[in-house]
Amino acid sequence: MFSGFENENFYLTGSLSSIIDPEKHRNDCFRQFLNMQSMEPLELVSNLTPDNLFGKFCMKKFLNVVHPRMEESFFGNLEHRHQIARGLHPRSQFYSLFLKFAKSVWLVHRLAFSFDPPLSIFHVKKGVDFDGSYMDSLNSVNMIHDVDNTVASEANALQLPEKPNPTIVGFTVMPGFRVSKKAIVRCQVYVMTAAPDPTSNVFHPLSAPSMEHL
Numbered sequence: 327m328f329s330g331f332e333n334e335n336f337y338l339t340g341s342l343s344s345i346i347d348p349e350k351h352r353n354d355c356f357r358q359f360l361n362m363q364s365m366e367p368l369e370l371v372s373n374l375t376p377d378n379l380f381g382k383f384c385m386k387k388f389l390n391v392v393h394p395r396m397e398e399s400f401f402g403n404l405e406h407r408h409q410i411a412r413g414l415h416p417r418s419q420f421y422s423l424f425l426k427f428a429k430s431v432w433l434v435h436r437l438a439f440s441f442d443p444p445l446s447i448f449h450v451k452k453g454v455d456f457d458g459s460y461m462d463s464l465n466s467v468n469m470i471h472d473v474d475n476t477v478a479s480e481a482n483a484l485q486l487p488e489k490p491n492p493t494i495v496g497f498t499v500m501p502g503f504r505v506s507k508k509a510i511v512r513c514q515v516y517v518m519t520a521a522p523d524p525t526s527n528v529f530h531p532l533s534a535p536s537m538e539h540l
Contacts, residue, residue, distance in 0.1 A: 327387055327431050328501050331447045334439060338382050344439065356440035359433055367425035371415045384428045385410045392424070438503065445505055449498040449513055456493040456517050460510065463517045464499055492520045 330336035334344040334351065344351040362370060362380075371381040388410060397406055406416045415421065438445035450461060495515045502513030 327391060327427070328447060328449075329390070331435055331438070331501075335379055336383055336386075336435070338379050338386065344444075348442070352440050352442060355436045359436040359440060362429070362433060362436070367429045368415070368417075368422060370429065371425065380429075380432055381415070383432060384415070384425055385413075387428055387431075388421070388424060441505070445503045447501050447503055449501040450495050450515060452495060452497055454495045456495060456515070460502060460512055461495070461515045462512045463493075464514055465516055493517050494520045 335341055343354075367384075371378070371384055389407065392406075394404055394407065397404055400420065406418070406421060409416045415425075438447075448460075456463065494517065496518040498513055498515050500514040503511040505511065
């Protein structure tokens with residue numbers, strides 16, 4: 327849903343108004359942000375004028391985000407996609423819920439481009455170590471993974487105290503935003519415990535580094 331957020335209109339058009347007249351564009355974005363808050367999403371998309379970017383945004387994102395197989399599994403057909411392809415907005419509960427989410431994303435975008443400079447967006451990739459300075463965790467994990475400390479041969483391996491496995495990002499739920507060089511809105515992530523390394527708590531004397539390398 328946030329793909330294209332860095333552009334002034336999610337790449338829906340080739341407009342350069344944020345470059346040609348940045349102050350006017352900031353004011354227009356903030357005015358839209360204020361005006362749209364109290365309006366129902368279906369009311370916003372019912373305006374089928376060519377400059378209704380929000381309506382185009384909803385159509386484009388639905389086709390990109392909702393996979394045809396997902397839609398077919400929900401409804402047994404692809405009628406939503408067929409209607410959208412004809413420039414229509416389906417009047418279903420599912421699409422109404424989608425419009426509410428799309429409106430939230432659009433409002434954040436309008437607000438972001440009301441700043442000078444606009445807020446920049448960021449997200450973290452799967453497997454990155456969790457950092458509370460930039461991320462909020464939506465779940466909790468057991469920091470110490472339950473592993474079997476039994477070694478196959480005590481003659482070839484000595485047991486060391488178990489160390490907690492690092493908490494890493496499973497996936498980003500909501501992106502974060504950089505407001506300024508010193509202020510950020512932390513992204514929300516789902517975290518998990520990194521898979522244990524079976525050799526991380528085992529010391530092998532035969533493979534230990536020689537003193538000259540220490």
